[in-house]
Amino acid sequence: MEYIVIVLSAILVNNIVLAQFLGLCPFFGVSSRISTAAGMGGAVLFVMTVAAIVTYLISHYILIPFDLIYLRTITYILVISSLVQMVEIILKKVSPPLYQALGIFLPLMTTNCAILGVAILVIQNEYTLMSGVVFAVAHSIGFTLALVILAGIREQLELVNVPEGMKGNPIILVAAGLLALAFMGFAGIV
Amino acid sequence: MAKRESTFFNMVLALLTVTLVASASLGFIYELTREPIEMARAARKNNAIRAVVPDFDNNPTEERYTIEAAGGELVFYPAKKDGELVGTAVETFTNRGFSGTIRLMVGLLPDGTIHGIEVLEHKETPGLGDKMESDKSDFSAQFEGQNPEDFRLRLRQDGGDVDGITATTISSRAYCEAVQLAFDLYMDKDADVSYELPSRDEAVERVLADFANNPLQEDFLVMANGNEHTVFPGRRGRRYTGLAVDIYSEAGYIGPIRLMVGFDSEGVITGIEVLGHEETPGYGDLIENARSDFYKQFIGLNPGEDNIRLKEDGGIIDNISGATITARAYCEAVRSAWDIFRQAENR
Amino acid sequence: MDQAKNFTKGFIRENPVFILMLGLCPALGTTTSAFNGMGMGLATMFVVLMSNIVVSLIKNFVPNKVRIPCYIVIIASFVTIVDLVMAGFMPALHEQLGLFIPLIVVNCFVLGRAEAFASKNTLLSSVIDGTGMGLGFTFALTLLGAAREILGSNAIFGLQFIEGDGMLVFILAPGAFIALGYLIALANKLNKQ
Incomplete structure (x- = not known):
């Protein structure tokens, strides 16, 4: 039951992009095509889950016992950036097809605040390891959902005659705003 | 200065220096801000408490x-x-x-x-x-x-x-x-109320008035009235400043009452905490520090000079109405604690 | 390089939020009021300025291959300093900004300035660049915050000028996207002239 609440809340009610404003750079940067959007979503799912597990272990077995919580930001960001590098190297060796699909998105992951944000939230909400993993997976699904929907809207927008001043980023932001408005309809279901 | 080459040595040196300086300065800033952060946190809660109850002069957070x-x-x-x-x-x-x-x-x-x-x-x-x-x-x-x-x-x-x-x-x-x-x-006074009694370690620190050592690590056993009791000495440097005594009385109304009694080096009581009891909610449980000021009348007394008994038993302690047996047992425990204090003095 | 131009470029011409579309997460997440936007902007400005100074000072000491990790450590340290100092001395604002303070570290705009500017320029230029860009970011966040506060709660910097509720949607998430969209359209128009 607890997991269901976490999943519904993360995907629909408190969508990481549309309600919590995390991961906006890739949200606007890689949402021009549905296929790339889905690729990015896959990479986020992978890195976010691994990062949540690793940072959870570091917090509970190193930072908290030694009273070093104030080093949290610095350790997390270092761990996440080295993790991304490692994933890239391992993926290249172990699964070239997967690397082909996700490879170009991996370097973008370090500065994706959704990854660091979720890692911090897992600790702040005092989740157990299992709940933390569910939380991370659900958030990356929420991220992918928002990304793919926006990419779909943008593909349609190309065919529409947009007023001169609103071309480019402004109309995309307004579209994202309307999408966020639609997601607000889910508020209160959990 | 020319840009350094990316040799292994230079890379390790650069990374090591940067991380060392960074974590050292963060540790320093953390120490500087620790107190303001704690105060800000406490102030927030205190402001909320102050806003919802009439004027008070105690520290509600301490007695929560x-x-x-x-x-x-x-x-x-x-x-x-x-x-x-x-x-x-x-x-x-x-x-x-x-x-x-x-x-x-x-x-x-x-x-x-x-x-x-x-x-x-x-x-x-x-x-x-x-x-x-x-x-x-x-x-x-x-x-x-x-x-x-x-x-x-x-x-x-x-x-x-x-x-x-x-x-x-x-x-x-x-x-x-x-x-x-x-x-x-x-x-609902009869609800399943679990007032948080202090743990033994917390109690030791609360009842001793003055110490710089870690009394928990220097505990030893004292024999008194046929039983062994654990005591925790407080010291400042080599000077002995007081003793916390873990004591109980079997004479409670329902079951034993366990106390932690703190003395200074002269034998004056510096603090008492209830560690455990099974007394009646609403009556006997008023011996707990959080529930009434019963314990406060003991502080500053010296059981060697003052008669630690209820007034009806010829002593100087005010009874808890409706819980005479409990209060009497409490006094008895305090007196036994003093016996142990004296025994320990002799060591 | 013309230092005056270096200083003013952050406001409109190369504004990190309106033109470069960087640092959008805090720009949208913390701008429910002009004051919050300004607080976030100033916190970020401190980090940009300080990391620009340090990066510019040590640029020759750090070998090329490990420069990014070094920059990240430097930025993360200043972020932690901001986090701790704010928690101690401005607890109310710290709570409002919450998660977005540690997230300054992944603000692409901060690392971008260190990598693209401070690592290649003199100390003075880096200071001016950091201050200018930081003020530009603060300007953008304050403007967005003010716009949302005026429309959403009929107030500016907490001062109510019309009784009653505003258009609530601008305080909520959707309004953030829409308000920023229109401000970007406005900035584009100004840039063209």
């Missing part, structure tokens, strides 16, 4: 106790003036808000009348649900001066006396629920 209920715990902060309870600030909560948990600080007078309510935390919709905050609308003002005994804590549409916030039924309903929970637990 908790009751587990509704899948969480409520914290009670007793506010006292001149030793008399003037109100209790109850930190209560509900998970049934529109967007999750709502935490309130509800101030109750001793008879249960609501004196004031402040919102500590909520995630409700800005502009709608957040009107429950006292500075955003008059919603919370309608509770002031009302006693939930005859003021029904339900919305009007649910048959109660509360005017809800327009278009915010769920938040208003949750708010009432949290207040009701605070009131119920406060009034």
Whole structure:
């Protein structure tokens, strides 16, 4: 039951992009095509889950016992950036097809605040390891959902005659705003 | 200076220097800001307590106790003036808000009348649900001066006396629920109340007045009246400053009463904490420091000179009405603690 | 390089939020009021300025291959300093900004300035660049915050000028996207002239 609440809340009610404003750079940067959007979503799912597990272990077995919580930001960001590098190297060796699909998105992951944000939230909400993993997976699904929907809207927008001043980023932001408005309809279901 | 080559040595050197300097300076800043951060945290809670109860002169945070209920715990902060309870600030909560948990600080007078309510935390919709905050609308003002005994804590549409916030039924309903929970637990003296007694280690630190060592690591055993008792010496440098004695009395009304009694080096009592007892709720449990000032009359007494007995037994201690046997056992435990103190002195 | 131009470029011409679309997460997440936007902007400005100074000072000491990790450590340290100092001395604002303070570290705009500017320029230029860009970011966040506060709660910097509720949607998430969209359209128009 607890997991269901976490999943519904993360995907629909408190969508990481549309309600919590995390991961906006890739949200606007890689949402021009549905296929790339889905690729990015896959990479986020992978890195976010691994990062949540690793940072959870570091917090509970190193930072908290030694009273070093104030080093949290610095350790997390270092761990996440080295993790991304490692994933890239391992993926290249172990699964070239997967690397082909996700490879170009991996370097973008370090500065994706959704990854660091979720890692911090897992600790702040005092989740157990299992709940933390569910939380991370659900958030990356929420991220992918928002990304793919926006990419779909943008593909349609190309065919529409947009007023001169609103071309480019402004109309995309307004579209994202309307999408966020639609997601607000889910508020209160959990 | 020319740019350094990316040799292995240079890379390790650069990374090591940067991380060392960074973590050292962070440790320094952390030490500098630790106290202000703690004070800011305490001030926030104290402000909320101050806002909901009448004037007080004690430290309610120090005397707080908790009751587990509704899948969480409520914290009670007793506010006292001149030793008399003037109100209790109850930190209560509900998970049934529109967007999750709502935490309130509800101030109750001793008879249960609501004196004031402040919102500590909520995630409700800005502009709608957040009107429950006292500075955003008059919603919370309608509770002031009302006693939930005859003021029904339900919305009007649910048959109660509360005017809800327009278009915010769920938040208003949750708010009432949290207040009701605070009131119920406060009034229900027979509820399964688990006041938080201090642990043995906490008690040692509280009852000793002056020490710089870690008394917990220097504990030793003393034989007295046929039993072994653990004692914890306080020291400052090599100077001996006091002793905490872990003691119990079998003479309680229902079961044994276990105390931690602290003495200074002269044998004057510096503090007492109850570690455990099974006495009657509402009567015998008033020996707990959080529930009454019974313990305070012992502080500053020297059992070698003062007669630690109830007044009706020829001593100087005021009884707890309705709990004579418990109070008598408490005195007995304090006297045995002093015997142990003297035994330990001789070592 | 013309230092005056270096200083003013951050406001409109190379504004990190309106033109470069960097640092959008805090720009949208913290701008429910002009004051919050300004607080976030100033916190970020401190980090940009300080990391620009340090990066510019040590640029020759750090070998090329490990420069990014070094920059990240430097930025993360200043972020932690901001986090701790704010928690101690401005607890109310610290709570409002919450998660977004540690997240300054992944604000692409901060690392971008260190990598693209401070690592290649003199100390003075880096200071001016950091201040200018930081003020530009603060300007953008304050403007967005003010716009949302005026429309959403009929107030500016907490001062109510019309009784009653505003258009709530601008305080909520959707309004953030829409308000920023229109401000960007406005900035584009100004840039063209």
